[in-house]
Amino acid sequence: MQPDRDLDRDLADAGARARADRDAAPDRDFAVGLRERLLVQLPDAPSPPRVGWSLGHLFRLPRLVPLAAASLLLAGAVVAGRDLYVALGDHPTPTPVPSIEATPSVTLVPAETVEALPSASPEATAAPTAVPTLEPTAKPTPKPTPVPTPVPTPVPPPPIGSLSLWAATCNGGVVLNWSMYEGGGIFNHYTTLRSTSPDIPAAYPPSGGAVDPGTTYTSYPEKTSAYDSAVGAGVTYYYRTMAFNAGDEVIAVSPVASAMGKPAKALGALGASAVAEGTQLTWMPYGGPAECFTYYKIAYSETDTTPSYLEGDPYLAAIGEQSAGSFTSPDLISGKTYYIRVQVIRSTYTGGFLVAETDVATYTVP
Numbered sequence: 001m002q003p004d005r006d007l008d009r010d011l012a013d014a015g016a017r018a019r020a021d022r023d024a025a026p027d028r029d030f031a032v033g034l035r036e037r038l039l040v041q042l043p044d045a046p047s048p049p050r051v052g053w054s055l056g057h058l059f060r061l062p063r064l065v066p067l068a069a070a071s072l073l074l075a076g077a078v079v080a081g082r083d084l085y086v087a088l089g090d091h092p093t094p095t096p097v098p099s100i101e102a103t104p105s106v107t108l109v110p111a112e113t114v115e116a117l118p119s120a121s122p123e124a125t126a127a128p129t130a131v132p133t134l135e136p137t138a139k140p141t142p143k144p145t146p147v148p149t150p151v152p153t154p155v156p157p158p159p160i161g162s163l164s165l166w167a168a169t170c171n172g173g174v175v176l177n178w179s180m181y182e183g184g185g186i187f188n189h190y191t192t193l194r195s196t197s198p199d200i201p202a203a204y205p206p207s208g209g210a211v212d213p214g215t216t217y218t219s220y221p222e223k224t225s226a227y228d229s230a231v232g233a234g235v236t237y238y239y240r241t242m243a244f245n246a247g248d249e250v251i252a253v254s255p256v257a258s259a260m261g262k263p264a265k266a267l268g269a270l271g272a273s274a275v276a277e278g279t280q281l282t283w284m285p286y287g288g289p290a291e292c293f294t295y296y297k298i299a300y301s302e303t304d305t306t307p308s309y310l311e312g313d314p315y316l317a318a319i320g321e322q323s324a325g326s327f328t329s330p331d332l333i334s335g336k337t338y339y340i341r342v343q344v345i346r347s348t349y350t351g352g353f354l355v356a357e358t359d360v361a362t363y364t365v366p
Helices: 005-020 028-041 061-087 110-114
Strands: 165-170 173-178 189-195 224-228 235-242 250-253 257-260 273-274 278-282 295-301 314-318 328-329 337-348 351-357 360-366
Touching: 165 235, 165 257, 173 189, 173 235, 173 337, 189 224, 224 337, 224 351, 273 360, 314 328
Parallel strands: none
Antiparallel strands: 165 173, 173 224, 189 235, 235 250, 235 257, 273 278, 278 328, 295 314, 295 337, 337 351, 337 360
C-alpha cells in the first residue's frame, strides 16, 4: 500500500489550524473524511472461487488482516488528533447547562412527515376569536322606598265651653264670681281679663286693649271667685272670665260683665273704753251690699299709727256678722298704749281687699 501524500498534507493543515485557533473544537467532518480515505486505501483481495459458504470463510486470516489494520489505523488517527488538540493549549471549561426538572417529553416528527402534512386552511389557522371576559354585574343596592311621613290627622279643638260671670261693684274694688268649668281633666286654670271696652277677645295673652289685673288667676276648678282693686272711682270696667288648658288655649269663656270702681268707705270714729271684762270697742256697722262684706278685722299695733290687717298687723278679732258694731277685748294690757282700727274686708279665692274702715283710735289701757 502506497502512502497517501494528500493525507499527510491534510493532517499537517489540521494541526496548523488547531495551533492557530486553540479554542476551536475538533473538526468532525475531518475525522469522517479521514476514515473514508483510510478505507479506500485498503487493497482489494482477490476473490477466490467460491465453493459453497460456511462460517469459516468469514474468519479466514486473509480477510481479517486488512480489516484489523484499517481499524487500528483509524483508531490511531483519532487518538493522534485528540492528543494534538489537547497539546495545543488550554481550553475553557464548558459552562454547565442547568438541568431542567420535569421537562415534558417531546416527540420529534421527521421533516418529511411535517412536509407531508396538509397545510391548514386559513380558517383553521386563524387565531381564535377572543371571548370577552364577562365581569359579574354588580348587583345594585336596593334603595329603600321612602316611607312617607304620616301626617297627623289634625285634632279639632274641643268645643269651647261656656261660663257665667257676675261682676259686683263694691267700695274699694270689684268682686268677680263665675260658674265652675265642667269639661274635665283638660282644665288648667282660670283667668279674668279687664278692659275699658266691652270687646275682649277670648285669647291669651290679652289683646285688643284687654289686660290681666294679676289678681284673678286660680288653678282649682272649684275656686270661682276673684277681685280687682286696681280700679278708679267712677270708671266703668268690663270683665271676661276664661278657662284655659296647659297651653293657654281657651276651653271655656264667659260673656262680658261690667262694674264701676268705687273708693273704700269711711266708717267714722272708733270708740274705746274700759269695762269690767276689758276694753270695749264700738263703731258704725257697714251698710253696703252683703256681697261686698266678708268680715270685720280689728287691727291694732303698739308702734304703727296706721295699723292694717292686709299689711300684716295683728288683729284682736274677726267678726263675720255685718250688723255688728261693738266688741270687748280682754287682751289689751293695762298701762300700755295701742293704735286700733276696724276694717271691712271682702275676701275671695284669690285674696281680699279693703271695703271700708274706721278712723284710728289711740287708747291707753287704765
